[in-house]
Amino acid sequence: VAGVPGLQKGSPGSKKGFKMSRDDIANTLSFFFKYSPVLEIRIPKAKLNGKYETTIAGYFNNLDKAVQSVIKYDTKVPGIYVTLNPVNPALLSRCSNRLDENSKLTTSDKDILKRTFLLVDIDPIRPAGISSTDAEHNAAIAKAYHIREIMAKHGWADPVVCDSGNGASLIYHIDLPNNEESTQTVKKCLEAFDLVFGDKEVGIDLTVFNASRIVKLYGTVAKKGDSTAERPHRESKILEVPAEINPISVDQIGELIAVIPVEEEHKPDKGYSNGFDIQAWMKQYDITVASTKPWNSGTMYVLDKCPFDASHRYPDASIIQTQSGALVFHCFHNSCAKHDWRALRDKLEPNREKRGSEPREKQKASGSKGNGDSQASALIHYVESSDVELFHDDVLKLYARIKINGVNKILSLKSQTFGSWLSGRYYRETGTAPGSDAINSALSVIKAIAEHDGKQYNLSVRCCWHDGAIWYDLADWTAVKITAQGWGIMKDVPILFMTLSHMKSSSPTQNAPIAEVKKILEFIPIKDEGEKLLFLVALVSYFIPDIAHVCLVFYGEKGAAKSTVNALIKRLVDPSALSLLSPAPR
Numbered sequence: 001v002a003g004v005p006g007l008q009k010g011s012p013g014s015k016k017g018f019k020m021s022r023d024d025i026a027n028t029l030s031f032f033f034k035y036s037p038v039l040e041i042r043i044p045k046a047k048l049n050g051k052y053e054t055t056i057a058g059y060f061n062n063l064d065k066a067v068q069s070v071i072k073y074d075t076k077v078p079g080i081y082v083t084l085n086p087v088n089p090a091l092l093s094r095c096s097n098r099l100d101e102n103s104k105l106t107t108s109d110k111d112i113l114k115r116t117f118l119l120v121d122i123d124p125i126r127p128a129g130i131s132s133t134d135a136e137h138n139a140a141i142a143k144a145y146h147i148r149e150i151m152a153k154h155g156w157a158d159p160v161v162c163d164s165g166n167g168a169s170l171i172y173h174i175d176l177p178n179n180e181e182s183t184q185t186v187k188k189c190l191e192a193f194d195l196v197f198g199d200k201e202v203g204i205d206l207t208v209f210n211a212s213r214i215v216k217l218y219g220t221v222a223k224k225g226d227s228t229a230e231r232p233h234r235e236s237k238i239l240e241v242p243a244e245i246n247p248i249s250v251d252q253i254g255e256l257i258a259v260i261p262v263e264e265e266h267k268p269d270k271g272y273s274n275g276f277d278i279q280a281w282m283k284q285y286d287i288t289v290a291s292t293k294p295w296n297s298g299t300m301y302v303l304d305k306c307p308f309d310a311s312h313r314y315p316d317a318s319i320i321q322t323q324s325g326a327l328v329f330h331c332f333h334n335s336c337a338k339h340d341w342r343a344l345r346d347k348l349e350p351n352r353e354k355r356g357s358e359p360r361e362k363q364k365a366s367g368s369k370g371n372g373d374s375q376a377s378a379l380i381h382y383v384e385s386s387d388v389e390l391f392h393d394d395v396l397k398l399y400a401r402i403k404i405n406g407v408n409k410i411l412s413l414k415s416q417t418f419g420s421w422l423s424g425r426y427y428r429e430t431g432t433a434p435g436s437d438a439i440n441s442a443l444s445v446i447k448a449i450a451e452h453d454g455k456q457y458n459l460s461v462r463c464c465w466h467d468g469a470i471w472y473d474l475a476d477w478t479a480v481k482i483t484a485q486g487w488g489i490m491k492d493v494p495i496l497f498m499t500l501s502h503m504k505s506s507s508p509t510q511n512a513p514i515a516e517v518k519k520i521l522e523f524i525p526i527k528d529e530g531e532k533l534l535f536l537v538a539l540v541s542y543f544i545p546d547i548a549h550v551c552l553v554f555y556g557e558k559g560a561a562k563s564t565v566n567a568l569i570k571r572l573v574d575p576s577a578l579s580l581l582s583p584a585p586r
Ligand SMILES: [Zn+2]
Pocket: 306, 307, 308, 309, 312, 317, 331, 332, 333, 335, 336
């Protein structure tokens, strides 16, 4: 890693070696203050005086006070972080210019005004919860400079380069609104970075896409696990701030995202080659693979050099074979933007079509399908032509939204319910039962559509925010929508919830006056007025998504109805076929 500026050796053992730097901390904070007048500083998982873990957090608009507050925790906590994007300044009044050692409310995605920065977090691949070795740490920093260099060739303005203590980070300036579209865009950017630059040693963290992301407060010490000679704690710091910080344009971001292969390549004429032996093929045409890695349940072969231009060296060009067998070629250079898998084959096998070298593919494409195939196609056709939406969630679980009698049902594509719905549907249309082979092959295509063409919806359990309202899942495919104006039971529920099989439905009474919530106290043996209020507030707060919820602990004699009260709360908030969990036996 010679020639890479800013490399530091970790300093094991001695506490002196990793003292926080007041100047570095002040520099980092003043940098972020330029973009956000109010910052949240957060210390998750702090263990003060060896006690339970707590979150320390506070909001600051005063640089000196922020630095002083942070310095107090020097070397005592696992890591100190700061918000990346501009925070709603109103949050300052939550905890103003001080750190609360028992913080309950931290910044959420909706508290972010806009997206000012794209964080590319480069992490050595290693077991969780330990610091990196010097070699791993150096590899990550070298990778950061490599990414900066390649991106600069693509016209990207220089990012801030940071040493996160264990890895490296690049902070690119962007200017996007804070909305769902931007979240997807940022997510895809990270995927693209990982696709192009990730290797066996370092990966790009794909999880840091959320608007309220926090980053290491550079200048503080990263303390993951114990500090050892091999895996020491290190001070994080900003290595380089460019003289001029310019935003990456939407077009440039789009160009980056375009490297992610789309599954259009499924079509036979675009390179879909079931059973194609790509490794043998590459060998035949002298394509050297520099590294092989798994990619989205397929395999990615990163090439030693680009077949179209030998000056495009590793890791710029690669061939991917997806799980379905589809083949994708891409090279991360503008001059290669047009070159897909098809183009690569045309270049290397110019006489391919004339030779008729693909009898299997041709036969497949031209039909002559058996009865099973036509049944399967009919099943897929029903799903595609009817009012069914196929989609996936953030962990690529696959679902279908089906409309039955005016209500939207969300079924997992893995569930028996979906399979039986599909056969029932086929029977009603044709009067015959589909074979199980046909159902299975139809299902595999339906799953592929849900995974690759379907939208992504993040499903909540029981309650969530949607469209400025709180929605509460009644577990019978209807939901309650609560706004400041009132509430009502909605039949046409958007795709919001995952209803688990053990969840029982509840049936709220419409038109009950709101003050009646107090009536529940008649059934709750709490005497103290203050505690009654606390109980009511807790109960109501359980219906508010995305906030920290209290865990009620009841004190009382044996037989004072403590469990009964807990059971009652559960029946109200989240009725379920499962009964209360008992603590494990001692
Ligand atoms: Zn190329």
